[in-house]
Amino acid sequence: MFPKRILCAICLGCICILTGCWDRVEINQRGFVVGVAIDKPEDGTKNVYKGTYQMIVPGGLKLNGANSPGSNNNPHAGQAYFNMTTSENSMPSIAARIAGKTSRSPYFEHLRMIIISGDSVKNKANLPDILDFFLRNSEMRRSVQILIADGKGSDILNIFPNNESTPIDYISSIAKNTQKTNFMLSESRIGDVHEYLIKHESFVLQTIKKEDGGVTLSGCALFDGKTKQFIGFLNGEETQGLNFITKRIKGGIVESKIDNQIVGLKVERSNRKIYVRQTSPEQVNFTIKIIVEGTLDKSIANLDPSEGKLVESLEKSFEDTIVSTTRQVIKKLQQTYKKDALGLGTYLFQNDNKMWKPLADNWESGAKLFTQAGIDVQVEVIVRRVGNIFESTKE
Incomplete structure (x- = not known):
């Protein structure tokens, strides 16, 4: 049996510790x-x-x-x-x-x-x-x-x-x-x-x-x-280009023109790879390769999109559109804002730290090497499915 003094001390200690929801608000x-x-x-x-x-x-x-x-x-x-x-x-x-x-x-x-x-x-x-x-x-x-x-x-x-x-x-x-x-x-x-x-x-x-x-x-x-x-x-178009470069694309539509008709590609998958080449201590060139897969999402009057040559023309048209939007945002970031929201500095830091260390202090400030970097975008579009209703003049 515990002495009464010890038992009382334990009870008092429990009362102090087990205070319940003291800060409760209904x-x-x-x-x-x-x-x-x-x-x-x-x-x-x-x-x-x-x-x-x-x-x-x-x-x-x-x-x-x-x-x-x-x-x-x-x-x-x-x-x-x-x-x-x-x-x-x-x-x-x-x-x-x-x-x-x-x-x-x-x-x-x-x-x-x-x-x-x-x-x-x-x-x-x-x-x-x-x-x-x-x-x-x-x-x-x-x-x-x-x-x-x-x-x-x-x-x-x-x-x-x-x-x-x-x-x-x-x-x-x-x-x-x-x-x-x-x-x-x-x-x-x-x-x-x-x-x-x-x-x-x-x-x-x-x-x-x-x-x-x-x-x-x-x-x-x-x-x-x-x-x-x-x-x-x-703006929205520049953000679209940024999303392609930074691998943030989850879907959406890319529009282009063929034979003066608006055509749409429903993006299903998009991937991006970056290749780096340093030509001098302060000059870095990036090649960004983007691969996009999707479905044709708009009908084309008087054209048969199931024809192989037309599919190739459609893919080339979408490729040109994506290249144009990515170049637009690259120009805006390099020449107007001079800020690397493309994540190229981060890519160097994570993948080639030896190359990055001498560039880091002058990438966005000082000599602003980001603004001088060569950035080439190459796009490959693959139309997986036609997936639309079309009109044709063929009998």
Whole structure:
């Protein structure tokens, strides 16, 4: 038998250790934040950021009332969400200010998307400063999607969510359509962006823009690897070329012309190989070979696409189109932005570190050797199936 003193000490110790859910917050007291938009304030204040939180109304979700108007007494009645906006100098201050304006404190465990306007990350270290709060937050998930807005992020959170309960659901559904279009990047997640911030390589993030009452995710946003500053946007066609070079193609359509008719190739598979040759201590030449397989996805009037020579002509036409789009983005990155978002420096670092070490310090800065690199793109297109209905003049 234990002495009473020892038994009492054990009991008291257990009481101190087994405190239960001391920090529990009831679910009906939480304000579930599903989307955040960060903008640059335009009201003349000295605040650095304007933050907009999109918060869920659980009752509105049950009623599926995203399109239902609120009552005069409660404008949020029947709605699945509402937005709250404030301006402050930091992300923690924005969260604190929002908490002082709502009966339910912001809760980020269900956060799905952060939309950051390009204007708010043009200064050095703005992007790391914004994301630091979310990366440190214990409620945060590494799968949160990051989007760079061409325009105001808050405007995007106020769009009408076609066929969905909230704008975040609507945008998230669009972002997953990379198998249908190659004019946009695959989803940029906060875990991936964190890795970009640690490295010193230029990178691109998925872009969103308000358009015709909805949004479009065509194109991408370019960031400097050293300063982490937003530099500019690449359009949809340039992003398509970038996707082919960086092996991000998951599907989509490539259009070309033959006999003054538009023809489309539905991409099923795409692969890329890089070959490097160093001609001098500061000159590196890259040969990028891209192989694309797909199905003809558009009918051709008065032509029989099953004929061998026509198939060869179609393949050559698609090859020329892909070469043109890849050269377009290469020229933009080498001559206009002077940033290696193609990942060629990373390829050298991983595959030929001995060649890379003398080049590293002057690749994007200093002598800017990336801008002087020779980059040749060679494309092979294989049309596996005709897969369409066509008209023919043959009897």
